[in-house]
Amino acid sequence: xxxxxxxxxxxxxxxxxxxxxxxxxxxxxxxxxxxxxxxxxxxxxxxxxxxxxxxxxxxxxxxxxxxxxxxxxxxxxxxxxxxxxxxxxxxxxxxxxxxxxxxxxxxxxxxxxxxxxxxxxxxxxxxxxxxxxxxxxxxxxxxxxxxxxxxxxxxxxxxxxxxxxxxxxxxxxxxxxxxxxxxxxxxxxxxxxxxxxxxxxxxxxxxxxxxxxxxxxxxxxxxxxxxxxxxxxxxxxxxxxxxxxxxxxxxxxxxxxxxxxxxxxxxxxxxxxxxxxxxxxxxxxxxxxxxxxxxxxxxxxxxxxxxxxxxxxxxxxxxxxxxxxxxxxxxxxxxxxxxxxxxxxxxxxxxxxxxxxxxxxxxxxxxxxxxxxxxxxxxxxxxxxxxxxxxxxx
Numbered sequence: 001x002x003x004x005x006x007x008x009x010x011x012x013x014x015x016x017x018x019x020x021x022x023x024x025x026x027x028x029x030x031x032x033x034x035x036x037x038x039x040x041x042x043x044x045x046x047x048x049x050x051x052x053x054x055x056x057x058x059x060x061x062x063x064x065x066x067x068x069x070x071x072x073x074x075x076x077x078x079x080x081x082x083x084x085x086x087x088x089x090x091x092x093x094x095x096x097x098x099x100x101x102x103x104x105x106x107x108x109x110x111x112x113x114x115x116x117x118x119x120x121x122x123x124x125x126x127x128x129x130x131x132x133x134x135x136x137x138x139x140x141x142x143x144x145x146x147x148x149x150x151x152x153x154x155x156x157x158x159x160x161x162x163x164x165x166x167x168x169x170x171x172x173x174x175x176x177x178x179x180x181x182x183x184x185x186x187x188x189x190x191x192x193x194x195x196x197x198x199x200x201x202x203x204x205x206x207x208x209x210x211x212x213x214x215x216x217x218x219x220x221x222x223x224x225x226x227x228x229x230x231x232x233x234x235x236x237x238x239x240x241x242x243x244x245x246x247x248x249x250x251x252x253x254x255x256x257x258x259x260x261x262x263x264x265x266x267x268x269x270x271x272x273x274x275x276x277x278x279x280x281x282x283x284x285x286x287x288x289x290x291x292x293x294x295x296x297x298x299x300x301x302x303x304x305x306x307x308x309x310x311x312x313x314x315x316x317x318x319x320x321x322x323x324x325x326x327x328x329x330x331x332x333x334x335x336x337x338x339x340x341x342x343x344x345x346x347x348x349x350x351x352x353x354x355x356x357x358x359x360x361x362x363x364x365x366x367x368x369x370x371x372x373x374x375x376x377x378x379x380x381x382x383x384x385x386x387x388x389x390x391x392x393x394x
Contacts, residue, residue, distance in 0.1 A: 061361070074233070077297075082214030113190070121173070129173075138163065225276045323337045
């Protein structure tokens with residue numbers, strides 16, 4: 001068989017090996033030409049995009065950093081308390097027989113609130129009255145005898161002293177009977193009863209408290225400034241001589257219609273809380289603010305000069321702090337660390353880290369890598385502020 005193939009090849013003047021090698025060289029040449037055409041096409045596309053061999057520049061929006069002056073605003077969690085919180089305590093002991101007021105209602109000064117069993121005190125009063133009458137008669141009798149020198153000076157003095165003691169005991173018995181009806185010492189909003197009918201009331205500290213009365217117009221709101229709060233204030237503290245505007249934020253985020261004023265400013269740091277304790281006073285004619293309610297205080301004092309506003313979405317926070325992407329002259333992004341203040345609407349207040357004219361990237365944040373080339377588009381900064389979006393910075 002092989003001889004036949006060889007003979008046939010020889011007959012046509014071409015060997016089998018020669019024919020096979022030519023066909024293989026043709027296939028290799030065709031592949032090389034195809035690869036060259038493909039590479040040339042890719043190079044042309046890359047050249048048309050302006051960066052041979054590199055991905056296209058990422059389109060981003062940027063703002064231009066512009067220094068501004070802003071009022072210094074702090075928002076602190078606070079708690080309301082009555083301007084006067086008066087404890088209603090029993091002055092005499094006994095069995096509580098009746099509560100005379102509706103818990104939570106408004107009471108007036110002198111209004112009866114509780115009734116302690118008066119019968120033992122009535123008996124004590126009757127006894128004191130009888131004793132006082134007896135000593136008064138005896139003192140009057142001895143006075144006449146002493147004027148006639150029928151009794152000694154000592155006998156007359158003893159009778160006079162006994163009468164004075166009896167009269168004092170009579171007044172005490174009268175007071176004790178009156179105190180069995182416990183009245184409101186001041187006007188205000190009543191609290192819940194601490195004792196119910198049938199309880200034994202004593203005059204000890206832990207047994208005499210019956211209820212409390214809260215005077216809530218005006219209402220007081222107590223709060224404290226931490227070290228991070230005071231660091232944002234001029235000179236690191238709240239200056240009592242400087243005008244400070246005080247506003248109250250309700251739980252629904254709205255600003256309370258009545259402005260307030262600071263009526264207490266502690267001059268030392270509370271060692272337990274680590275804060276400087278303060279208190280503000282607000283009119284509360286409709287009893288809209290209740291004691292114990294948690295709210296927020298907004299303090300506006302002094303100015304922040306040469307600060308910048310950056311959208312919250314542009315700021316990256318990690319274990320090292322805060323940063324943004326800025327763009328250099330060659331349109332390459334650079335990570336820029338910042339020192340932050342508080343939020344103002346949709347923006348962060350940047351205290352340091354930026355320079356006037358810096359271009360800050362505000363979108364495509366997660367797609368950017370250090371040194372990447374971007375195609376920036378300048379957009380205006382949204383400076384809309386809302387109370388609901390404002391909060392303390394960290």
